[in-house]
Amino acid sequence: MSTALRAAISVAMLVGFYLLGLLQLALVGWLLYEIWTHTQSAGAAKASWLLLAAVGAVVVGLWKAIRAQPGEPEGLLLTPEQAPDLWRTVRELAQEAGTRAPDEIRLVPEVNAAVSEDAKALGLIAGTRRLYIGMPLLQTFTVDQMRSVLAHELGHYSGSHTRLSAVAYRGRAALHETLSRVGKWNVFGWVFKGYGRLYLLVSNAVTRRQELEADQVSVRVAGVDAAVGSMRELPVVAAAWNFYFGRYVSNGWELGYAPDDIFGGFGQLYTARTEELARLRDEEPDHETSRWDTHPAIGVRIAAMRALPPVQHAPDRRPASTLLPHLGGAGLALQAAVVDFGDRTVLPWDDFTAASITAIQQRRADRVFRSAARRLGVQEAGLAEIFGLVSSGGLGELAAEFFPDATRKEAAVAFADPMDDLITLAAVRSGAARWQHSWSAPARLVDPYGQPVDYAEIAKLAVDPSTVDEARHRLAAIGIHLEAARVVEAKATASGSDVIGAMANVRVDDQETDLILLDRGFLFVPAPKGGNEGEKRLKDLLSNNDPATLAHHYRFVPYEEVTGARITKAVPINAELDLHGGATVSIKERWSGEQLGKSRDTLEAVLKRINERAE
Known part of the structure; x- marks a missing residue:
């Protein structure tokens, strides 16, 4: 089946999606007529309400989809004056691909390239063409590989793949808006879900075929070596991009810091991590794909490329950044256009890394300091108070809280690792050590002269009452003050927490409550009595709010x-929580309560883990 025919079927199915909604609306109208023609009882009113509620969710979704429009173009606009070499290359490739060049080129913060066209009248009238180029590709690809990617995207134009992009957008919008509004017990929604799955199967089959057609243009225009090279490099760049944000950016970002050059940092990491990247390039590309995927597997695409007639091309292994010489400045401009720093503190990379690691250590230390304060019966505690606990022989009881499977004596010995972290925090706060940033390896702790330091030996001395004074003297001798490490968050917060489960309409202390399970505690949000659509309410709540914000407004334990x-009843689960200070919290699951995923199992596991820790 040709791509054009598949696309036509996809459009016809989209029309069918709307017709299905109209048919269901007509069916409800007929049913209402029949109901009120034959009876006007209370039962008729209830049945009418149920029918209207069921079809109403569908109608609202369809109406919103009809009115939906693609958003404003994303990314940083690059004019021909700003990027003459890039524009010249794109225009030359467009001519070779036999298509009209794009009207705009935009730089985007993605490991991807794409094209769009604001065509009208179901693609019969051409519109504004836009080419989107991922900043990471310009930072990592060669000119050859970049030409291949650009030729592929231009191949979508020459194949008229973008003419129906607006229609495809509406189709997916219709699916999303409609299906997101129907509950799992809505019979009308069942019909739409089945139809939606069929629509996606056809639509995704079209896009997979279009990708293979665009690959043919890439090979013809840029050569098979460049095309295959770009295909093999894409997953490498994507893995590096994810590693970069996961290892270097995200922790500090969540803690209120931001690096001053996000995209420049990725370029430096890619240059520094040559060995790891080389190992990734040696991995065989994936040959398996799902019928739900919009792109064929990379291995399948490479095999199809190699099967095409060979075309000779002179290699150009210069870095793709030569197409945009002022790439660093463009990265900063892109950052200004697409990154919202909020109220985060923006720092140079060296300071950002140091501040981020110190904040993480402070958060871990605060957990220990709060427990020490409770045991000592004081408002706040720090490393000096913990040294006092060691001297008095009380470390074992504190350490047992963190090593529940150990005896008091074993826990005190095992506490050497947390003690090392606490001493490190004191060293940084005292100015005796700092965290040194590195693109090729993890950050390391160094002294003011740049020499690596390690406090593990002193930490072992610090957990033993017979040697704690020696540890104290050794720390003082190297300028580390115990008083420098003190609690910052005297009360535990949900800052940086992740959601691990959510249950709707749980009774907490006999109040109707939505229970949000975080990796740091229980979050209790008041819920409507006998509320319906609990699952949808939970999804909306969590998609629109950060857990820390919710914990600030609602009860967080x-x-x-x-x-x-204590689990007092297994099904539905009833439990009681004992808190410091003697208070008790009761939790009672409802038979009809809804949940996200297997949240009930998660709750049970959390309760059992707390119980084991307390024994």
Whole structure:
């Protein structure tokens, strides 16, 4: 089946999606007529309400989809004056691909390239063409590989693949808006879900075929070596991009810091991590794909490329950044256009890394300091108070909270690792050490002269009452002050927490509540009595709010505040939580309560873990 025919079928199915909605609306109208023609009882009113509620969700979704429009173009606009070499290359490739060049080129923060066209009248009238180029590709590809990617995207134009992009957008919008509004017990929604799956199967089959057709243009215009090379490099760049944000950016970002040059940092990491990237390039590309994927597997695409007639091309292994000489400045301009720093503190990379690691250490230390304060009966505690606990022989009880499977004596010995972290925090706060940033390896702790330092030996001395004074003297001798490491968050918060589960309409202390399970504690949000659509309410709540924000407005009980947990009934689960200070929290699951995923199992596991810790 040709791509054009598949696309026509896809459009016809989209029309059918709307017709299905109209048919269901007509069916409800007929049913209402029949109901009120034969009876006007209370049962008729209830049945009418149920029918209107069921079809109403569908109608609202369809109406919103009809009115939906693609958003404003994303990314940083690059004019021919700003990027003459890039524009010249794109125009030359467009001519070779036999198509009209794009009207705009935009730089985007993605490991991807794409094209769009604001065509009208179902693609019969051409519109503004836009080419989107991922900043990471310009930072990592060769000119050959970049030409291949650009030729592929221009191949979508020459194949008229973008003419129906607006229609495809509406189709997916219709699916999303409609299906997101129907509950799992809505019979009308069942019909739409089945139809939606069929539509996606056909639509995705079209796009997979279009990708293979665009690959043919890439090979013809840029050569098979460049085309295959770009295909093999894409997953490498994507893996590096994910590693970069996961390892270097995200932790500090969540803690209120931001690097001053996000895209420049990625370029430096890619240059520094040559060995790891080389190992990634040696991996065989994936040959398996799903019928739900919009792109064929990379291995399948490479095999199809190699099967095409060979075309000779002179290689150009210069870095793709030569097409945009002022790439660093463009990266900063892109950052200004697409990155919202909010109220984060923006720092140079060296300071950003140091501040991020120190904040992470402070958060871990605060957990220990809060427990020490509770045991000592004081408002706040720090490393000096913990040294006092060691001297008095009380470290074992504190350490047992963090090593529940050990005896008091074993826990005190095992506490050497947390003690090392606490001493490191004191060293950084005292100015005796700092965290040194590196693109090729993890950050390392160094002294003011740049020499690596390690406090593990002193930490072992610090957990033993017979040697704690020696540890104290050795720390003082190298300028580390115990008083420098003190609690910052005297009360536990949900900052940086992840959601691990959510249950709707749980009774907490006999109040109707939505229970959000975080990796740091229980979050109790008031819920409507006997509320319906609990699953949808939970999804909306979590998609529109950060857990820390919710914990600021609603009741949050950190796990560290819970001294014990009892499951009093297994199904539906009933439990009681004992808190520091003697208070008790009761949790009762409802038979009809909804949940996200297997949240009930998660709750049970959390309660059992708390109980084991308390024993």
